[in-house]
Amino acid sequence: MTRSRARSLDGLVLAPVADQEPGQVGTRTRFAYHEEDGRIWAEYEGGDVVRGRLVGTRAGDRLDFRYVQLRSDGTTSSGHCVSTVSELPDGRLRLDETWRWESQEGSGTSVVEEVVAPAVPW
Template sequence: MARSLNGLVLAPVEDQAPGQVGTRTRFTYHEKDGEIWAEYSGGDVVRGHLVGTREGDRLDFRYVQLKRDGSTSSGHCVSRVVELADGRLRLEETWEWESQAGSGTSVVEQLADDR
């Protein structure tokens, strides 16, 4: 199992659809006894939260966010934790909105200066 995500700051490697999570979004992760949670903001997201579980290198969580235009949205995500050659962590994610249509994949990585 890859090391703990607790206290790490991760960011998407590329922008998602307009008005959603993007490269300016920052996720601050917390982890304890198989529980995982994070706060995130940046770009079009004013405030977001995710909460779920970790088993080995698999995260399973739900997320909810408030965007700058005042709208809210929520969804479900399953991620795989991968340790990169330089020691940083990457999450390879498969997500699906529950509050609206849409699904996809994304990658978030630990910031280089957060080691």
């Protein structure tokens, strides 16, 4: 992997590479990112997450944001995450994340990578 050289996240869709514990994001979760002038935000849903939002800042290849989500069981949760942006050999972006819940106990790491739409066969 290489540094991303500040390639924008705007308009990208990212997905986790592995499932987390039940009630958290997983491989069926999709994040739709936006970026403007050092500000980032995203909407996400899928798997156990009915609806989620994140908002924060970007300085170079470092993201710092807070997130809140509604789970399929009707509960909500929120937390803080710091991510490092890098570029995969195939040009897609990857985020290596370190997160901590603020609404409950727990912390961890995760990886999300850019999802590329399949090519149209014609």
